[in-house]
Amino acid sequence: MTDRPAPSRVEAQQRVDDIRTFQDELARLEDEGILRLDPAQRAAIQAHHASLREQFSTLFDVDRDSRAKQLSLGMRVASFLGALALATSVFFLFYQFWGHFGETAQVAILIASSLASFGLTIWLQARDATGYFTKLAALVAFACFVLNITMLGQIFNITPSDKALLPWAAMAFLLAYTCDLRLLLAAGICCVIAWVQARVGTWHGIYWLHAGERPENFFPVAALLFIFPLLVAHRRFPGFAPLYRVFGLLCLFIPMLILSHWGRVSHLDLDPDLIEGGYQVAGFVAAALAIWLGARRGWPEAVNTGIVFFVIFLYTKFYQWWWEIMPKYLFFLVVGLAAVLILLILKRLRRTFQPPAGEGAP
Amino acid sequence: MTKWTRGRTLAIGIALIVLTNAVALGGAWWNRSATPESALTLSERELGLPWRSLRFAEDSGLSLNLNWRVGDREAGEFVSGYTFNGGTPEWLDAAHMAALGFAPGDLSSDRGRQRYARQLPREVILVMELGGPMWQRALARAREDAGRHAAAAAANVGSKQFADRAKRAGDELAREENSNSRLFVIDAGLDARQLREKYPDRSRFLLIHGTVRPALRDRGSDAAQATGYVSRIRTGRIHVPHALRGPLESARGVGEPGSGDRFSAELLVGRRLEPWIADVKQVPKAADGPRANHAGEF
Numbered sequence: 001m002t003d004r005p006a007p008s009r010v011e012a013q014q015r016v017d018d019i020r021t022f023q024d025e026l027a028r029l030e031d032e033g034i035l036r037l038d039p040a041q042r043a044a045i046q047a048h049h050a051s052l053r054e055q056f057s058t059l060f061d062v063d064r065d066s067r068a069k070q071l072s073l074g075m076r077v078a079s080f081l082g083a084l085a086l087a088t089s090v091f092f093l094f095y096q097f098w099g100h101f102g103e104t105a106q107v108a109i110l111i112a113s114s115l116a117s118f119g120l121t122i123w124l125q126a127r128d129a130t131g132y133f134t135k136l137a138a139l140v141a142f143a144c145f146v147l148n149i150t151m152l153g154q155i156f157n158i159t160p161s162d163k164a165l166l167p168w169a170a171m172a173f174l175l176a177y178t179c180d181l182r183l184l185l186a187a188g189i190c191c192v193i194a195w196v197q198a199r200v201g202t203w204h205g206i207y208w209l210h211a212g213e214r215p216e217n218f219f220p221v222a223a224l225l226f227i228f229p230l231l232v233a234h235r236r237f238p239g240f241a242p243l244y245r246v247f248g249l250l251c252l253f254i255p256m257l258i259l260s261h262w263g264r265v266s267h268l269d270l271d272p273d274l275i276e277g278g279y280q281v282a283g284f285v286a287a288a289l290a291i292w293l294g295a296r297r298g299w300p301e302a303v304n305t306g307i308v309f310f311v312i313f314l315y316t317k318f319y320q321w322w323w324e325i326m327p328k329y330l331f332f333l334v335v336g337l338a339a340v341l342i343l344l345i346l347k348r349l350r351r352t353f354q355p356p357a358g359e360g361a362p
Numbered sequence: 363m364t365k366w367t368r369g370r371t372l373a374i375g376i377a378l379i380v381l382t383n384a385v386a387l388g389g390a391w392w393n394r395s396a397t398p399e400s401a402l403t404l405s406e407r408e409l410g411l412p413w414r415s416l417r418f419a420e421d422s423g424l425s426l427n428l429n430w431r432v433g434d435r436e437a438g439e440f441v442s443g444y445t446f447n448g449g450t451p452e453w454l455d456a457a458h459m460a461a462l463g464f465a466p467g468d469l470s471s472d473r474g475r476q477r478y479a480r481q482l483p484r485e486v487i488l489v490m491e492l493g494g495p496m497w498q499r500a501l502a503r504a505r506e507d508a509g510r511h512a513a514a515a516a517a518n519v520g521s522k523q524f525a526d527r528a529k530r531a532g533d534e535l536a537r538e539e540n541s542n543s544r545l546f547v548i549d550a551g552l553d554a555r556q557l558r559e560k561y562p563d564r565s566r567f568l569l570i571h572g573t574v575r576p577a578l579r580d581r582g583s584d585a586a587q588a589t590g591y592v593s594r595i596r597t598g599r600i601h602v603p604h605a606l607r608g609p610l611e612s613a614r615g616v617g618e619p620g621s622g623d624r625f626s627a628e629l630l631v632g633r634r635l636e637p638w639i640a641d642v643k644q645v646p647k648a649a650d651g652p653r654a655n656h657a658g659e660f
Binding site: 092095096097098099100101102103106107110111114115118119122125126145148149152153154155156157158159160167170171174175178201205206207210211213214264265269 | 368371372374375376378379380381382383386387389390393420421422423424425463476477480482483484485571573596597599600601603604605607634635636637638
């Protein structure tokens with residue numbers, strides 16, 4: 001038997017879902033008389049599946065059926081809201097009482113809370129099969145660390161700096177990859193986005209807090225985030241690569257959308273009308289490319305993000321061109337017809353990327 | 363490949379927390395470890411308590427706002443021509459802006475003016491003077507306005523309009539004499555050492571990081587002049603250490619800030635140009651005679 005690495009939580013849940021799908025389809029095939037397993041084979045498969053489910057339940061508390069899955073969704077929502085509330089509570093708790101302590105005690109409390117919450121997260125992760133409590137603790141640990149550095153800056157009047165974003169990003173990534181948490185991965189990516197665009201801005205002499213006023217400063221980090229999952233495999237973290245790609249595309253499309261309406265904020269020293277026109281075209285081309293690439297590589301998040309921004313680019317142009325001059329029924333008719341056209345194009349695209357009939361059959 | 367264990371994660375996390383705190387605390391220590399770059403004794407005029415209405419009720423900490431001003435010839439009459447916490451100083455001309463890193467360009471065309479004005483703020487070192495000639499001019503102007511409007515009101519007895527103007531000018535003079543900040547931005551540069559050589563008195567000239575963005579005088583015309591807007595300082599809120607809060611607590615609970623010289627504070631600025639409060643003293647109510655003046659002469 002090959003010595004496979006232990007699966008991640010997501011992989012275990014995927015396997016349990018696949019087992020359920022397999023059993024449903026097997027039952028259908030038997031009903032239709034296509035396939036009939038002999039009792040020994042059936043028993044072997046059932047025993048293997050039962051063993052796998054038992055193992056995954058012990059390790060990760062995976063959902064064994066659809067009812068458990070529905071409940072899990074509720075638990076995820078509760079865990080997310082609870083994590084946000086607890087993290088906020090940490091901030092307010094410190095603000096409520098920090099003025100009653102001397103500076104040494106304040107610093108000691110801040111460092112101790114960062115260390116304790118981080119230690120608690122790692123301790124919980126080893127014991128919490130569901131992962132929900134780990135998520136709560138991880139977000140509190142991240143909040144404690146952010147509070148720690150922010151308050152040190154306040155206590156010692158340290159000049160605000162974009163450099164603080166780096167340790168925050170490092171902590172968020174550490175917790176995200178250790179506890180398999182997409183929420184903290186998103187937090188880490190946001191810190192990286194803020195830091196890279198601030199650095200790009202300061203290369204042009206701009207004060208870092210104003211770097212975001214030149215939307216092109218986000219393009220380097222967009223490329224970085226989009227390419228990163230291609231360079232570093234995320235097989236053990238199935239939801240992570242799509243998240244990088246989505247944030248990469250957002251860092252591309254949102255600045256393009258802004259520049260297609262306000263050319264004056266561009267780095268380019270050109271006529272604003274020309275800049276706006278250029279970014280409108282670039283926006284359509286980039287959205288179409290994202291859809292094409294997403295469909296080709298099997299990245300649904302890239303396809304969806306591309307479609308959303310293609311539609312936004314299109315409809316904002318429709319609004320600019322025709323809202324004032326067209327009767328409203330005609331305007332919305334055009335918008336509806338455009339949606340139909342997009343559907344037809346996507347349908348054709350889907351057919352292009354579908355494997356020919358019979359492919360994959362033994 | 364080496365297996366990623368929980369122990370290793372724990373070690374990396376602890377190292378990250380400890381190292382980040384060490385860098386932050388080391389920086390604060392480094393800032394305060396040498397002879398202070400600036401050391402000024404300020405009053406409540408320059409270090410204002412937070413407004414009670416704007417204060418976050420559940421925040422038990424206390425910070426003082428550094429109030430500073432800019433001599434701005436385009437400001438209105440009833441602020442004595444001197445704007446608060448931001449403005450376009452008279453001394454900030456095209457050559458000065460170029461020295462701060464802004465490209466002046468050709469301001470005779472619309473395109474050139476747009477190109478100049480769209481440049482984003484840059485970080486600079488601001489020089490602030492406490493109770494210097496700039497403040498004297500503000501005071502003199504307020505006195506002149508008050509006198510002029512009082513004379514006009516006396517010559518137009520019964521006119522509500524003249525009476526209101528005289529009252530406003532009188533109020534402005536009272537504020538200028540008793541509660542407005544005497545700390546004025548008088549210069550800006552990129553090199554702290556050069557600025558300190560130019561302004562050697564550390565107890566009168568404060569050097570602090572701030573930002574300047576391009577602005578235009580006579581914006582619409584071909585005679586537009588390049589200038590800059592001093593838009594912010596980087597550490598405008600200064601934390602009051604727990605041990606020094608005592609003298610401020612009584613002032614904090616009564617009235618809104620800016621009601622006079624109820625306390626004095628020693629503000630030091632270190633080698634990273636980061637300020638801290640080293641001492642706070644309650645100023646006894648001036649029973650008689652003029653109030654203590656910490657810098658210039660009345």
